[in-house]
């Protein structure tokens with residue numbers, strides 16, 4: 001079994017230092033096999049914000065943690081137009097990582113990150129033909145009993161983002177992207193960007209995506225919240241591509257606490273879910289966390 005902490009939207013420049021420190025303490029305490037950070041490390045891609053983000057990653061690495069990190073749309077400068085178009089991810093590459101599509105393989109899981117941030121769109125993401133080929137190639141030789149995980153900043157699927165039935169934009173070229181993830185037999189797609197937690201079988205959203213479970217992380221540390229959903233991250237335990245548990249770890253104002261714990265099993269091409277326990281649910285009312293998780297089939 002692989003134990004994975006999935007954090008997203010750290011947003012140095014608009015985050016809470018106490019919550020930032022609490023994420024490090026939590027990760028040090030739990031010792032995940034892998035820490036995934038799915039983009040928006042900074043608020044405005046400024047030099048000082050990247051320095052703070054690099055320091056954060058350094059402190060995780062110095063504590064022995066293995067990381068997989070990708071950029072988000074906020075890691076491209078917005079107002080500095082020259083830099084935005086001439087060197088959109090220059091600072092990211094200098095401070096964080098040269099590799100925009102990192103790959104990690106452990107005994108139990110194979111994980112590919114894909115950069116969906118572009119200069120030509122302000123918020124929306126894209127995936128290109130070369131990246132779709134990379135998805136197919138990377139997972140080709142992976143043993144069948146390993147969990148195959150694809151990480152993007154922008155969700156590959158249109159997702160509910162408001163309290164009603166409002167759906168987000170899916171990533172650009174998402175039809176082709178869905179074919180690529182079906183071809184690669186991806187079990188889990190992890191993303192962030194909307195600062196909203198969500199989990200659902202892809203087969204309930206689109207006709208063809210293969211046996212994929214869609215998992216969205218909220219913002220781990222940003223002070224900019226969607227619908228007042230508190231800061232959170234996801235704690236995943238994955239087994240052999242056909243069984244996983246998701247615990248949503250939520251900031252309750254003082255500390256991180258478990259808010260939801262859902263198990264998923266893959267039968268054929270369909271993920272089924274069951275709520276595992278609620279006794280440790282965080283105090284207070286967090287409808288933004290409960291509602292999306294509750295949307296999953298059980």
Ligand SMILES: [Fe+2]
Pocket residue numbers: 009011040072074193194195219
């Ligand atoms: Fe964000």
Ligand SMILES: [Fe+2]
Pocket residue numbers: 040072073074153192193194
């Ligand atoms: Fe974003």
